[in-house]
Amino acid sequence: MKGKATSFDIAHYAGVSQSTVSRALRNSHLVNEETRKRVFDIAKKLNYKVDKNASNLRTQQSSTLALLLFEDPTSDESQINPFFLAMLGSITRACAKEGYDLLVSFQSASADWQADYEDSHRADGIILLGYGDYIDYQPKFNTLLEQNTKFVCWGATVDNRPDLTVCCDNYGGGKLAAEHFIAHSRTDCAFIGDASDHSPEFFSRFQGFKDELWANNVKINERKMANAISTEESGYHATRSLIANNIKFNALFAASDLIAIGAIRALKEANINVPKDVAVVGFDNIAIASYVNPPLTTIEQNTTIAGQMLVENLLKLIRGEEVQSTLLPPVLISRKSSS
Amino acid sequence: MKGKATSFDIAHYAGVSQSTVSRALRNSHLVNEETRKRVFDIAKKLNYKVDKNASNLRTQQSSTLALLLFEDPTSDESQINPFFLAMLGSITRACAKEGYDLLVSFQSASADWQADYEDSHRADGIILLGYGDYIDYQPKFNTLLEQNTKFVCWGATVDNRPDLTVCCDNYGGGKLAAEHFIAHSRTDCAFIGDASDHSPEFFSRFQGFKDELWANNVKINERKMANAISTEESGYHATRSLIANNIKFNALFAASDLIAIGAIRALKEANINVPKDVAVVGFDNIAIASYVNPPLTTIEQNTTIAGQMLVENLLKLIRGEEVQSTLLPPVLISRKSSS
DNA sequence: TGACATTATGACACCGGTGTCAGGAATTTA
DNA sequence: TAAATTCCTGACACCGGTGTCATAATGTCA
Numbered sequence: 001m002k003g004k005a006t007s008f009d010i011a012h013y014a015g016v017s018q019s020t021v022s023r024a025l026r027n028s029h030l031v032n033e034e035t036r037k038r039v040f041d042i043a044k045k046l047n048y049k050v051d052k053n054a055s056n057l058r059t060q061q062s063s064t065l066a067l068l069l070f071e072d073p074t075s076d077e078s079q080i081n082p083f084f085l086a087m088l089g090s091i092t093r094a095c096a097k098e099g100y101d102l103l104v105s106f107q108s109a110s111a112d113w114q115a116d117y118e119d120s121h122r123a124d125g126i127i128l129l130g131y132g133d134y135i136d137y138q139p140k141f142n143t144l145l146e147q148n149t150k151f152v153c154w155g156a157t158v159d160n161r162p163d164l165t166v167c168c169d170n171y172g173g174g175k176l177a178a179e180h181f182i183a184h185s186r187t188d189c190a191f192i193g194d195a196s197d198h199s200p201e202f203f204s205r206f207q208g209f210k211d212e213l214w215a216n217n218v219k220i221n222e223r224k225m226a227n228a229i230s231t232e233e234s235g236y237h238a239t240r241s242l243i244a245n246n247i248k249f250n251a252l253f254a255a256s257d258l259i260a261i262g263a264i265r266a267l268k269e270a271n272i273n274v275p276k277d278v279a280v281v282g283f284d285n286i287a288i289a290s291y292v293n294p295p296l297t298t299i300e301q302n303t304t305i306a307g308q309m310l311v312e313n314l315l316k317l318i319r320g321e322e323v324q325s326t327l328l329p330p331v332l333i334s335r336k337s338s339s
Numbered sequence: 340m341k342g343k344a345t346s347f348d349i350a351h352y353a354g355v356s357q358s359t360v361s362r363a364l365r366n367s368h369l370v371n372e373e374t375r376k377r378v379f380d381i382a383k384k385l386n387y388k389v390d391k392n393a394s395n396l397r398t399q400q401s402s403t404l405a406l407l408l409f410e411d412p413t414s415d416e417s418q419i420n421p422f423f424l425a426m427l428g429s430i431t432r433a434c435a436k437e438g439y440d441l442l443v444s445f446q447s448a449s450a451d452w453q454a455d456y457e458d459s460h461r462a463d464g465i466i467l468l469g470y471g472d473y474i475d476y477q478p479k480f481n482t483l484l485e486q487n488t489k490f491v492c493w494g495a496t497v498d499n500r501p502d503l504t505v506c507c508d509n510y511g512g513g514k515l516a517a518e519h520f521i522a523h524s525r526t527d528c529a530f531i532g533d534a535s536d537h538s539p540e541f542f543s544r545f546q547g548f549k550d551e552l553w554a555n556n557v558k559i560n561e562r563k564m565a566n567a568i569s570t571e572e573s574g575y576h577a578t579r580s581l582i583a584n585n586i587k588f589n590a591l592f593a594a595s596d597l598i599a600i601g602a603i604r605a606l607k608e609a610n611i612n613v614p615k616d617v618a619v620v621g622f623d624n625i626a627i628a629s630y631v632n633p634p635l636t637t638i639e640q641n642t643t644i645a646g647q648m649l650v651e652n653l654l655k656l657i658r659g660e661e662v663q664s665t666l667l668p669p670v671l672i673s674r675k676s677s678s
Numbered sequence: 679t680g681a682c683a684t685t686a687t688g689a690c691a692c693c694g695g696t697g698t699c700a701g702g703a704a705t706t707t708a
Numbered sequence: 709t710a711a712a713t714t715c716c717t718g719a720c721a722c723c724g725g726t727g728t729c730a731t732a733a734t735g736t737c738a
Contacts, residue, residue, distance in 0.1 A: 004458060004486075006724060017688045022726065032686060047486065049458035053396035054724035057693050062392070064442075069431070080428040082626060088427065089419040092408075096445045101461070103403070104443050106435040119343060119388035121694095122440070147386065261630065287421060291600065293632030345694060356718045361696065371716060393694035396723050460724095 005046035013042045025050065056121065064101040065314060066123035067091055070130025081230060082286045083256070083303070087129055087154065090307025098311060100124075118149045125150035125314045131199060131230070150317045152310050155201050162325035164317075166309045170201050173299040173330035174208025177253045177281045180297070180332055182216050184339060186251035186279050189213060190224040192238045192263055193255025199229075202255040205283060205299075209253050224249050228259050235262025243270045250278055251338075257282035257289045257298055264292065264337065279338040295335035302328060344385035352381045364389065395460065403440040404653060405462035406430055409469025420569060420597070421625045422642070426468055426493065429646025437650060439463075457488045464489035464653045470538060470569070491653045493645065494540050501664035503656075505648045509540050512638040512669035513547025516592045516620045519636070519671055521555050523678060525590035525618045528552060529563040531577045531602055532594025538568075541594040544622060544638075548592050563588050567598050574601025582609045589617055590677075596621035596628045596637055603631065603676065618677040634674035641667060 007025070011018040016035060024031045024039035031039075042048075056062045069084060080088075088104070095102040103123055117123045126144075128151060141158045144151055151164065158164045181189060191209060193202040210220055224247055226238035235254060242249075243266060252267075254260035260282030264274050274280050274294055282289060285300035309326050316323045346364070350357040355374060363370045363378035370378075381387075395401045408423060419427075427443070434441040442462055456462045465483075467490060480497045483490055490503065497503045520528060530548060532541040549559055563586055565577035574593060581588075582605060591606075593599035599621030603613050613619050613633055621628060624639035645667055652662045 004460075008724080018725085019689075019727090020687060022724095023687090026726090030686065035686080047458065047482075051396070051724050052459045052461045053392045053401070054693090055726070057390070057392035057396055057695085057724085058726045060693075080432075085424050085428055088431075089424055092427075092443050092445060093419075102443045104431050104441045106431060116388060119386065120391045121343075122391045143386075288627050288630050291627050291632075292630045347694080357695085358697090358719075359717060361694095362717090365696090369716065374716085390694050393723090394696070396694085396725085397696045399723075 004051075005043075005048040006051070007048070009046060010039060010042050010048060013046075014039050060121065062122060062124050063099065064103055064123045065095055065125050065127060065311065066103045066105065066117035067127045067129060068105055068107045068117070070107050070128070081258070082288060083230075083284045083301070084129060086286065086303040087307055090304045091127060091129075091311060092307075093304075094308045094311035098315060100311070100315070118151070119147065125152075125318050127151070127310050127314060128153035128156070129310075131155065131201060150314060152314045152317065154306065154310060157200070163313070163323040166306060166313060166326040167201070167328065168301040168306070168330050169327045170204035170330070171208035171211075173283060173301075174205040174210070174253075175212035176208075176299055176330060176332045177205075177283075178209045178212035178216070178218075180281060180334070180338060181251045181253070181279065182213070182218065184251075184279060186338075187213075187216075187218045188224075188249045189218070189220050189251045189253060190226075190242060190247070190249035191220060191253050191255075192226050192228050192235060192242075192259050193253075194227050194229070195225055196227075205253075205255050223247055228255070228262075230256040230258050232258045232262040232265070235259030236266045237262070239263040239266035240269075243267075243272070252278050252280045254280065254282045257284040257286045257296060260296055260298070260337075261288065261292055264294075264296070275336060275338050281332075281338050285333055289333075290335065292337075294337045297335045297338035298333050300331045300333050302331070343390075344382075344387040345390070346387070348385060349378060349381050349387060352385075353377050399460065400463050401461060402438065403442055403462045404434055404464050404466060404650065405442040405444065405456035406466045406468060407444055407446045407456070409446050409467070421627060422569075422595070422623045422640070423468060425625065425642040426646055429643045430466060430468075430650060431646075432643075433647045433650035437654060439650070439654070457490070458486065464491075464657050466490070466649050466653060467492035467495070468649075470494060470540060489653060489656045491649050491656065493649060496539070502652070502662040505645060505652060505665040506540070506667065507640040507645070507669050508666045509543035509669075510547035510550075512622060512640075513544040513549075513592070514551040515547075515638055515669060515671045516544075516622075517548045517551035517555070517557075519620060519673070519677065520590045520592070520618065521552070521557070523590075523618060525677075526552075526555075526557045527563075527588045528557070528559050528590045528592060529565075529581060529586070529588040530559060530592050530594075531565050531567050531574060531581075531598050532592075533566050533568070534564055535566075544592075544594050562586055567594070567601075569595040569597050571597045571601040571604070574598030575605045576601075578602040578605035579608075582606075582611070591617050591619045593619065593621045596623040596625045596635060599635055599637070599676075600627065600631055603633075603635070614675060614677050620671075620677050624672050628672075629674065631676075633676045636674045636677035637672050639670045639672050641670070 007018050007021045011021045021039050024036040092102055118126055137156055155167045195206040197203045213220055226242050228234040228238040254263050260280055264280055267274055267278055272278055282296050282298040285298045289296040289298050313323045346357050346360045350360045360378050363375040431441055457465055476495055494506045534545040536542045565581050567573040567577040593602050599619055606613055606617055611617055621635050621637040624637045628635040628637050648665050655662045
């Protein structure tokens with residue numbers, strides 16, 4: 001036998017029609033038990049596998065989800081952000097658990113991605129993963145909505161459709177960081193990240209942080225803030241510039257762990273002790289966080305649950321079920337960098 | 340317009356036959372330039388996308404590669420090994436670069452995975468990623484070979500087909516570790532990993548290590564070896580048991596970084612200073628390695644190149660081109676844990 | 679025994695493209 | 709002007725399944 005076996009081959013050997021083979025293999029009750037068994041045996045012997053293209057074409061569905069990864073174009077090209085990598089892993093796992101395959105693809109935010117996968121019938125739905133940037137995305141979200149494409153996204157919000165978003169309670173996470181500093185009497189706070197609303201996640205984290213400080217009558221000085229994107233390098237340079245400007249603080253909240261790790265490097269270089277002189281809190285709880293020196297206190301985003309929720313919610317949308325808005329509770333993981 | 344647009348819809352609006360639409364969209368030179376343009380415009384307006392299921396079915400290829408991730412069943416279920424995660428990232432990137440999609444799926448080594456993806460025409464080829472275990476895999480490799488399935492694998496070797504394997508020169512890497520210890524006059528060496536040939540990669544690393552020591556008239560004492568799988572926990576416990584048995588050494592080669600990190604934790608707990616009392620060298624150079632305390636000296640496997648090679652070699656196989664056996668050179672990254 | 683329900687099967691259209699072949703129109707050559 | 713060539717297009721079979729419908733065979737009940 002050359003080439004792949006088809007259901008016609010099985011039909012031939014089993015002495016039945018191709019229709020019957022198809023039914024038998026899908027365990028239709030319309031098929032005689034004995035026939036079914038014969039068909040199964042032959043299928044096994046011929047190493048037959050249903051051609052997914054043919055079956056998907058006919059049934060108009062694919063048992064596949066597509067994951068579109070948007071990268072921060074300004075970050076180092078060679079390494080994927082470990083947080084996204086962890087999400088990638090947990091989404092892969094969640095899909096496997098649900099019996100779906102996962103089609104992974106990198107996208108740049110500007111490209112014409114909005115339709116490809118679901119429109120070309122390669123996937124039943126799409127998961128969007130990246131740092132949310134409202135400005136670019138909304139028109140594309142609208143295109144997706146118009147076409148009735150099923151999708152969910154991490155982080156970024158979609159106008160009037162909170163059910164399409166799964167994200168961490170960034171605002172609440174920021175508050176946790178502030179509470180932590182206040183509990184440790186560290187009230188001279190610095191913030192490193194992006195406090196503009198260009199980066200909605202960082203913005204929310206900062207807002208929560210600021211508001212909680214404010215609720216405790218602590219104000220954050222604008223000079224003690226520096227912009228950074230989510231890389232170690234960027235955190236390092238932002239912190240260096242604060243130090244270079246002779247700005248003092250005894251607590252530092254970084255909008256992500258990578259930033260925090262870079263910040264700690266800069267502080268060490270300047271002979272500033274962590275946590276004695278400056279307590280540092282990050283955000284994400286990436287795997288590295290517990291191994292750095294000192295181990296990093298951080299606000300955890302549970303990637304395992306996040307991945308599961310994205311997949312579950314998307315499957316609900318595909319099945320036409322109602323989906324709740326999903327805000328994941330952040331948890332403060334206390335380690336040595338802040339005490 | 341409800342539902343997705345098909346080429347017939349375009350044909351209708353453009354006043355041409357569906358055949359012509361299909362040709363026009365694929366830039367066949369057989370189509371009049373003006374017609375082509377009209378078709379393109381209408382396609383764009385209708386947000387038309389070629390149905391991949393239909394086109395794959397007809398052409399019998401999919402522009403998709405499948406990645407099968409085999410997990411060490413004994414490792415912690417919740418976290419993916421960071422080395423594999425890095426590979427996943429780089430393979431995703433490499434696929435994107437080549438214009439292929441990537442279908443990712445977790446597999447358990449024992450399952451009936453050997454055919455599913457390529458046989459069901461979902462992918463043109465398969466990348467196998469996991470810790471090589473000859474015993475289980477070889478019969479499955481044979482099935483794949485019989486069926487003329489295109490595949491490449493990381494690590495594990497396939498009988499008589501070196502071209503199907505991409506892996507790091509584990510033996511050479513082990514030698515590098517030994518050279519390093521000798522250069523630093525640390526000749527009382529311990530090894531943690533699996534020195535049996537059950538785990539071929541660890542075995543090769545150990546062989547290289549042992550042979551190079553031997554070449555310098557240093558013997559490794561069998562009592563100074565402990566088994567471990569590639570997790571931090573396992574490395575920790577293995578090292579603890581050595582310490583508990585009062586075994587002394589001033590250098591430790593761990594078969595992977597996770598093991599090394601666990602080992603360092605055990606050493607620290609026993610008040611053994613790294614690197615003063617014991618120099619530690621790991622293997623992989625995972626992202627965490629540079630952040631642990633002390634930063635870990637390790638033998639790097641370049642995951643970016645590895646991912647690229649896997650994808651490139653697989654594409655060559657698919658195109659029927661000749662493939663060379665691919666051994667990636669390991670590089671020693673010297674950090675503080677060993678000096 | 680005839681009417682009717684049940685079970686098991688085959689024939690066939692269909693999903694949405696791609697590739698082959700035939701042929702008309704326009705252009706060139708004899 | 710007829711023949712040959714080139715260019716462009718439509719008709720149609722085909723990829724390998726799935727779902728519907730018709731029907732033969734068997735069993736059930738009055």
